[in-house]
Amino acid sequence: MDLYIVRHGIAIDREDPKCPPDPERYLTEEGVDKTRQVAKTIAALGVTPDLLISSPYTRAMQTAEIFATALKYSKQKIRGTDLLLPGAESSALFRELAKDKQSSTVFVFGHAPHLDELIAAAFASKHPITSLKKAGVAALRLKRISPPSAEFLWLGTPRLLRRAAK
Numbered sequence: 001m002d003l004y005i006v007r008h009g010i011a012i013d014r015e016d017p018k019c020p021p022d023p024e025r026y027l028t029e030e031g032v033d034k035t036r037q038v039a040k041t042i043a044a045l046g047v048t049p050d051l052l053i054s055s056p057y058t059r060a061m062q063t064a065e066i067f068a069t070a071l072k073y074s075k076q077k078i079r080g081t082d083l084l085l086p087g088a089e090s091s092a093l094f095r096e097l098a099k100d101k102q103s104s105t106v107f108v109f110g111h112a113p114h115l116d117e118l119i120a121a122a123f124a125s126k127h128p129i130t131s132l133k134k135a136g137v138a139a140l141r142l143k144r145i146s147p148p149s150a151e152f153l154w155l156g157t158p159r160l161l162r163r164a165a166k
Contacts, residue, residue: 001097001142002153003122004047004107005115006067007132009035011059027062035063035135038158039070041165042137049073050103055084055110063135064109071107084110090121091147098146122150133158 010031012019019025027035049071054064061080068075083093097106110118116128119138123129124147130138139153 001103001145002047002105003097003140003142003150004042004049004105005119005132005138005140006063006107006109007112007115007134007136008055008057008059008063008109009038009066009135011134023057026058031059031134032062032066034158034162035066036070037162037165038135038137038156039067041156041161042067043070043072044165047071047105049105049107051100051106052078053084053106053108054078054080056080056082057085057111060084060109060111064107067107067109084108084114086111086114088114090114090118093118094121094146094148097142122148124149130155135161137161 009027011025011027052064052068052073054060064078065075068078082088083096112132113128115132116130119130120128122140132138135158137156140150141153143149143151
C-alpha cells in the first residue's frame with residue numbers, strides 16, 4: 001500500500017479573537033490557496049487514490065476536500081475518523097488500514113505532531129523522524145500494514161511542492 005500522509009493547511013491562529021474552538025478551526029485564504037497548489041502538484045504526479053481518510057476537525061477535512069478536487073476523488077467518499085485526531089494511537093490507524101484489502105493508494109489528513117508520530121511508527125521508531133509543515137506531504141510504501149513496515153518514497157515540503165507546480 002502506498003500511504004500519503006498530509007498535514008492540514010494553514011489555519012486561523014489560535015490567538016485570533018475570531019478563532020473558534022479547536023475542532024472548528026478552519027483554513028485561512030492563504031491556507032486554501034497554498035494547499036490547492038500542493039494538491040495540484042500531487043495530482044500532476046498521476047497519483048490515483050483509492051481512499052481518502054481525514055481527521056474530522058474542520059481544517060483537516062477542508063484539506064482533504066481540496067485534495068479530493070485535485071485528484072478527482074468524490075468529496076462524499078472522504079472517510080472521517082477519530083484515529084487521525086491529535087493524541088490518537090498510531091497502531092490503531094494501521095490496524096484499521098490493514099482491514100481494507102481493496103485500497104492500494106491511501107491518503108490520510110491530520111495534525112502535527114500526530115502525523116509525525118504516525119510516520120515514525122511506520123518505521124518502528126519511538127521518536128519522530130520528520131516534522132511535516134502545514135500542507136506538507138510524506139509518501140510511504142507500506143510493505144506490511146500492521147504492524148507497519150515502511151519505506152520512504154519521498155517527503156515534500158509545501159514550498160517545494162508549490163514550486164514544482166509552476
